[in-house]
Amino acid sequence: MNGIRDRVAIIGMGCTKFGERWDASAADLMVEAAYEAYADAGIESSDVQAAWLGTVSSFRTGQPLAEALKLDYIPITRVENACATATDAFRNASYAVAAGIYDIVLAVGVEKLKDSGFSGLAVPEAPGSDVTPPTPPPSQFAMAATRYFHQYGIPYEDGKRTLAQIAAKNHHNGTLNSRAHFQQEIGVDQVVNAPMIAWPLGLFDCCGVSDGAAAAIITTPEIARSFRQDYVLVKALALSVGAFGAIRSDWDFTHFPETVRASQSAFQEAGISSPREELDMAMVHDCFTITELIIYEDLGLSQRGRASEDVASGSFTLEGELPVNTDGGLKCFGHPIGASGIRMIYEVYKQLQGKADARQLRKADLGLTHNLGGRPGSFTCSVAIFGAAE
Amino acid sequence: MDLTGIIACGAYVPRFRMGPETEGWTGSAERAVANFDEDSVTMAVAAGLDCIKDRNRQAIDGLIFASTTVPYAEKQGAAIIAAALDLRQDIFTADITDVLRAGTSGLRSALDSVAAGTARQVLVVAADSRQGAPRSETERNSGDGAAAFLVGTDDVFAEFAGFHTITDNMLDNWRSSGDPFIRSWEDRFATEEGLERIIPEAVAGFLDKYTLNIQDIDKVALYGPDARRHTRLARRLGINADQIQDPLFGSLGNTGAAFPLMLLVAALESAEPNQLLLTVSYGDGSDVLAFRTNSSLNGADTGAGGMGGHLESRAAITSYETYAKWREVWLTDDAARRPAPSSPSVSALWREANKNLRFYAGRCDACGYVQYPPQRVCVNCQAMDESSSVRLSDKAGEVFTYSMDYIAGAVDTPLVVSVVDFEGGGRVICMMTDRELEEVKVGMPVSMSFRKLRVVNGIHNYYWKAIPRRFAALESEQVGG
Numbered sequence: 032m033n034g035i036r037d038r039v040a041i042i043g044m045g046c047t048k049f050g051e052r053w054d055a056s057a058a059d060l061m062v063e064a065a066y067e068a069y070a071d072a073g074i075e076s077s078d079v080q081a082a083w084l085g086t087v088s089s090f091r092t093g094q095p096l097a098e099a100l101k102l103d104y105i106p107i108t109r110v111e112n113a114c115a116t117a118t119d120a121f122r123n124a125s126y127a128v129a130a131g132i133y134d135i136v137l138a139v140g141v142e143k144l145k146d147s148g149f150s151g152l153a154v155p156e157a158p159g160s161d162v163t164p165p166t167p168p169p170s171q172f173a174m175a176a177t178r179y180f181h182q183y184g185i186p187y188e189d190g191k192r193t194l195a196q197i198a199a200k201n202h203h204n205g206t207l208n209s210r211a212h213f214q215q216e217i218g219v220d221q222v223v224n225a226p227m228i229a230w231p232l233g234l235f236d237c238c239g240v241s242d243g244a245a246a247a248i249i250t251t252p253e254i255a256r257s258f259r260q261d262y263v264l265v266k267a268l269a270l271s272v273g274a275f276g277a278i279r280s281d282w283d284f285t286h287f288p289e290t291v292r293a294s295q296s297a298f299q300e301a302g303i304s305s306p307r308e309e310l311d312m313a314m315v316h317d318c319f320t321i322t323e324l325i326i327y328e329d330l331g332l333s334q335r336g337r338a339s340e341d342v343a344s345g346s347f348t349l350e351g352e353l354p355v356n357t358d359g360g361l362k363c364f365g366h367p368i369g370a371s372g373i374r375m376i377y378e379v380y381k382q383l384q385g386k387a388d389a390r391q392l393r394k395a396d397l398g399l400t401h402n403l404g405g406r407p408g409s410f411t412c413s414v415a416i417f418g419a420a421e
Numbered sequence: 422m423d424l425t426g427i428i429a430c431g432a433y434v435p436r437f438r439m440g441p442e443t444e445g446w447t448g449s450a451e452r453a454v455a456n457f458d459e460d461s462v463t464m465a466v467a468a469g470l471d472c473i474k475d476r477n478r479q480a481i482d483g484l485i486f487a488s489t490t491v492p493y494a495e496k497q498g499a500a501i502i503a504a505a506l507d508l509r510q511d512i513f514t515a516d517i518t519d520v521l522r523a524g525t526s527g528l529r530s531a532l533d534s535v536a537a538g539t540a541r542q543v544l545v546v547a548a549d550s551r552q553g554a555p556r557s558e559t560e561r562n563s564g565d566g567a568a569a570f571l572v573g574t575d576d577v578f579a580e581f582a583g584f585h586t587i588t589d590n591m592l593d594n595w596r597s598s599g600d601p602f603i604r605s606w607e608d609r610f611a612t613e614e615g616l617e618r619i620i621p622e623a624v625a626g627f628l629d630k631y632t633l634n635i636q637d638i639d640k641v642a643l644y645g646p647d648a649r650r651h652t653r654l655a656r657r658l659g660i661n662a663d664q665i666q667d668p669l670f671g672s673l674g675n676t677g678a679a680f681p682l683m684l685l686v687a688a689l690e691s692a693e694p695n696q697l698l699l700t701v702s703y704g705d706g707s708d709v710l711a712f713r714t715n716s717s718l719n720g721a722d723t724g725a726g727g728m729g730g731h732l733e734s735r736a737a738i739t740s741y742e743t744y745a746k747w748r749e750v751w752l753t754d755d756a757a758r759r760p761a762p763s764s765p766s767v768s769a770l771w772r773e774a775n776k777n778l779r780f781y782a783g784r785c786d787a788c789g790y791v792q793y794p795p796q797r798v799c800v801n802c803q804a805m806d807e808s809s810s811v812r813l814s815d816k817a818g819e820v821f822t823y824s825m826d827y828i829a830g831a832v833d834t835p836l837v838v839s840v841v842d843f844e845g846g847g848r849v850i851c852m853m854t855d856r857e858l859e860e861v862k863v864g865m866p867v868s869m870s871f872r873k874l875r876v877v878n879g880i881h882n883y884y885w886k887a888i889p890r891r892f893a894a895l896e897s898e899q900v901g902g
Contacts, residue, residue: 149759151828158766160773162874162884164838164852165829173824174840181822181863230825230835275800277840278792280848284822284840 034300038129040255040262040420042248043072046377049243049364050212057089057143058099060244060370065100065139068246073258076100079248080133082107085120085140086369088154096139111369113404114316115270115413116140117245118372122268122413124249134254140374141244142367152240154368168318169229169237171406176231176321178284183336187231188223193339194320195222198235198362200348201317205359207349207389212241212365236320241365245373247380252420260420261384266397267300267416269293277408285336289412290329290403297399297414307332307353310416311395312382314375316403317360326401327355330414349390357382357390368404372413375400383419395419425536426577426712431472431724432686433464433548433567434673434731436855436891437738445741448561450648452674454738455550455565457747457832458854458872461488462498462883464679465546466505466871468567470815471724471731473544478506481571482540483513487527487547487678491518492873492881494598501883502546504778505871507812513540521594521644521704523547523678524568528700529710531572532581542573549677554602555750562647564674566731568682569724578721579689579712582697585627588706591615601750612650616703617657620644623707624658627699631711635659638711639696642666642684644703646675672732678704685712687728694718726892734891736857746832759830764878775810780869780885782847783808791846814885816843818867825858837861839887841869855888866890 045067047060055063061084069076084096084107093107110120117140124138147153151167180190199219205211217235225233255262271293275282282288294306303309313330317323324342327333332353333341341347347355358364358378361371379398381387387395396419404411440451455464465486473481484506486499499514517523517530524547531543548567553559572581593611596603605611620643628635641660645651648670655665666688676683685700692698694716702708726734738744745751775781776794783795785808790801793813798805818841825835837853839861853861854872867887874882 147760151759153760155760158763158769160769160777161762161765161877161882162773162777164850165831165836166824166838166850167826167829170824170826170829170836170838173826174822174838177824177863178822227825227827227835229827229829232824277850278794278796278800278848280791280821280842280846 035125035129035268036266036300036302037252037264039125039249039265040252041265041380042250042255042258042262043068043074044245044247044377044380045071046210046245046374047243048210049241049367049374051145052242053145055242057141058095060143060242061096061099061139061141064141064244064246065137068137068248072248074135074248077103078135079105079137080135081105081127082137082139083110083120083124084108085110085116085138085372086142087111087113087116089141089143089369113411114318114366114368115372115402115404115411116369117374118376118400118402118413118415119270121247121373121376121415122270125265125268128249128251135248135250137246137248138373139244139246140370140372142369143242144240144367145242150240166406168406169232172319172321173229173232175284175325175407179321179325180231182283182285185339191223191231192219193342194236194324195219196342197317197320197323198222201356201360201362204349204357204390205363208358208363211359211363212239213359213363232319232321238318238361239365241367243364243367243370243374245370245377247373247376262420263380263383264418264420265415266418267297267414269297269300269414271296271412273405273409273411282408284407285325287325287329287403287407287410287412289410290326290401293412293414294330294401297416301416303416306330310353310397310399312357312379312392312398313353313355313401314358314360314378314399315355315401317356317362318366318403322403323355330401349392354392357387357392372400372402376415376417379417383417424577424580425532425574426572426580427570428542428573428576428578429472429476429571429722430686430689431468431569432683432726432728432731433467433471434728435459435464435565436734436736438735439738439741439744442737443741444739447556450671453564453566454744454747456855458874458886459550459565460492460873461490461548461550462492462501463871463873464550464565464567465498465502465548468548468569469502469506469544469546471726472569472571473506474722474725478508481508481512481542481544483531483534483543484508485515485517485527485531485543485545487517487523487545488549489519489521489523489678490550491516501778504774505883507779507814521678522702522706522708524680524682525700525702525708525710528570528572528682529584529708531570535572535574542571545570545572547679547682549679551677552602552748555745557602558647559603559605562670562675564676566673566676566679566683568679568686570682576717577715578717579698579714582711582713583627583631584711585623585630585709586706587619587623587626589619591619591705616646616650617654620654620701620703620707621657623709624701627709627711637697638664638699640664640666640688640692640698642681642688642698642700643668644681644701669732683728686723689714690723690727690729692718730892762875762877765880765882767880770882777884780812780814781810782813784811784846793847793849811847813843813847813849814869816845816847818843818869818887820863820865820867821848822863823853823861825861839867841867841887851885851887853887860889
């Protein structure tokens with residue numbers, strides 16, 4: 032196995048403003064993201080030899096991308112893999128370049144969620160017996176929070192405050208980002224006292240529902256050098272798909288094996304032995320505050336059951352030891368499902384290039400992105416690692 | 422010939438009651454109220470489980486479901502109940518409906534089958550959840566509940582001791598297809614020419630047939646639409662206060678087709694050996710059924726909870742508005758503009774019947790791991806197609822974790838979703854119902870209860886939910902199918 036490390040590079044990226052984009056269709060969003068990426072890379076639409084479109088519910092095929100961008104009869108594949116959709120579109124595009132099939136490819140992730148009229152997440156399901164309980168994502172992750180508090184003997188009030196600190200941190204980062212859906216500070220008390228969504232998770236423990244798109248131009252490192260010096264190298268692309276659901280009665284609900292497995296695989300591919308020391312930043316799937324808390328432990332950034340201590344000491348803030356969700360995260364960008372993964376890569380790419388404006392980290396050479404799709408007990412998890420050009 | 426009679430009985434009264442503690446309720450007494458996810462089928466299943474407990478379900482040859490409130494106009498309720506109770510497939514099933522007398526008619530049919538030798542054991546389940554118009558007298562006096570009787574010839578504790586039936590075509594209460602509420606004719610006509618003429622005729626006919634006096638009867642489980650008319654009727658029949666089974670108008674209410682049978686269960690719970698008990702129903706005539714208790718009565722099976730246990734296990738509804746929403750007489754706007762649910766797939770329901778209705782998990786024959794839903798490939802050892810069925814519906818469960826969802830759009834917001842681990846293995850993620858929020862905790866003991874999830878495309882979709890445990894859990898390792 033050769034792995035993907037240093038075999039492909041990103042030479043251009045684009046990311047729309049995320050939010051309630053009443054003004055824009057999914058096609059408009061794809062045009063916005065792709066043309067920013069073209070301009071950033073310094074390529075024309077006609078340079079793209081193949082494309083991958085990630086979307087969960089906005090389109091069924093790759094064709095709408097061809098129609099929106101007027102691509103020239105090139106191969107396009109639609110990728111759908113829950114919340115890991117965008118990262119998996121990026122992964123497939125990268126593999127095609129690494130295999131030597133194409134020189135320059137495009138990966139786009141898009142989701143238009145705000146046309147449903149429903150303020151929650153409206154994702155159509157295949158016909159079935161409809162006996163499984165209606166558990167929207169907040170309810171699923173609330174079950175993890177309930178058990179986490181119980182298992183580690185954390186009083187409800189303390190647990191809520193820890194989670195609130197994560198929300199407040201990400202909101203602070205979002206204030207420094209003009210593309211974020213939400214750009215205002217929130218206080219810990221405000222989070223703790225917010226209306227309940229799925230106990231114990233309140234309104235500000237949940238990420239928003241937004242529209243958005245992001246795009247990446249991928250090529251080989253050799254070609255990348257001819258475009259720019261500050262290209263970004265792909266160090267690892269891992270995917271782990273949970274196989275056992277919540278069927279096993281010995282599963283604890285307080286760790287997500289898919290994250291553990293995907294990150295172990297990614298660290299190995301990237302040659303990382305101590306992630307907390309080696310990584311400069313991590314963009315993780317903070318669909319809910321409890322998710323981010325558990326991810327700290329699953330990625331090996333915090334010890335089991337002790338992530339609260341790292342939260343309390345500010346380890347993951349912009350000024351902290353290992354900043355997490357520097358752009359504001361899903362918390363501030365919302366979660367247009369098919370777009371989120373590439374939006375995260377966009378932040379790592381900008382940080383590694385030193386172009387992250389007010390959010391710019393002092394040192395940013397190695398960054399990680401992480402997506403978690405599905406539900407506790409049955410996830411599809413992607414972990415990707417990127418490094419600055421040598 | 423062997424004796425024919427009752428070998429076990431049980432009851433079901435919903436946990437929730439509307440009464441003096443309920444804001445906006447104008448009735449003076451308390452009545453039992455089915456939760457929003459209960460109907461006659463689910464209550465019949467609950468009474469059936471209360472009755473059969475850990476008995477051998479394979480021995481049951483027939484199931485009769487009696488109710489005036491069956492879910493389908495075409496499609497049998499008994500077949501759903503038989504599946505939920507995990508009875509054999511080669512059994513006789515029937516619905517007896519459309520008349521308040523359905524419960525006693527069902528019981529008599531079961532006794533006839535056993536006496537005729539066409540079945541060894543027949544289970545009769547009677548349940549009703551009748552809907553009066555908001556603020557009507559019917560609404561005030563009605564209650565929801567169910568009774569179950571297992572009749573047979575072995576270990577009989579109440580022998581079938583006679584019957585008399587009158588059929589008298591009478592329009593005093595009626596409800597046509599599509600009518601949301603029960604209609605009635607003028608009260609004085611209905612009482613004088615209906616209830617107070619027909620029941621005395623039936624009882625007199627019974628006493629005459631067996632050359633008995635009313636004083637020979639130890640206890641009468643007597644139908645009556647409300648407390649006042651029940652008292653008048655008993656007086657007219659010449660029944661003394663100590664002969665009349667408490668009609669429970671202060672705690673249960675008139676439970677329709679199930680009412681005389683629920684009162685009979687209550688009577689049996691406090692009966693002595695060698696007593697003569699009558700159950701008297703009403704509706705287009707009257708059925709009178711007599712039972713004589715014998716020495717097997719002591720320690721007899723009168724249900725895991727029975728009438729006494731179920732009546733004691735209660736919680737008050739806080740407001741009439743809650744009840745009105747449960748019964749869908751108070752329609753609410755879904756402010757979230759949630760997408761309308763699509764029809765369940767009938768072929769998927771059919772394929773999953775063992776999992777959804779019989780509530781079977783799989784136990785791997787190779788490694789013993791219990792898994793729900795049953796898997797083709799074992800989640801623990803990957804053995805393929807080596808699995809046996811384990812019924813989880815009567816297993817004791819414990820909450821491993823839960824959430825309380827305020828936005829799921831449930832009638833009983835917040836929707837409690839629980840992860841339940843079962844004694845002997847197996848984990849299920851399911852809704853919790855009949856709960857009060859303060860009692861929901863990690864580690865709380867729960868039982869499973871058969872409930873109606875929703876009605877879409879005219880399909881009543883039933884499944885199991887967790888409920889706070891009301892009575893001691895059952896020990897059962899038996900699996901049907």
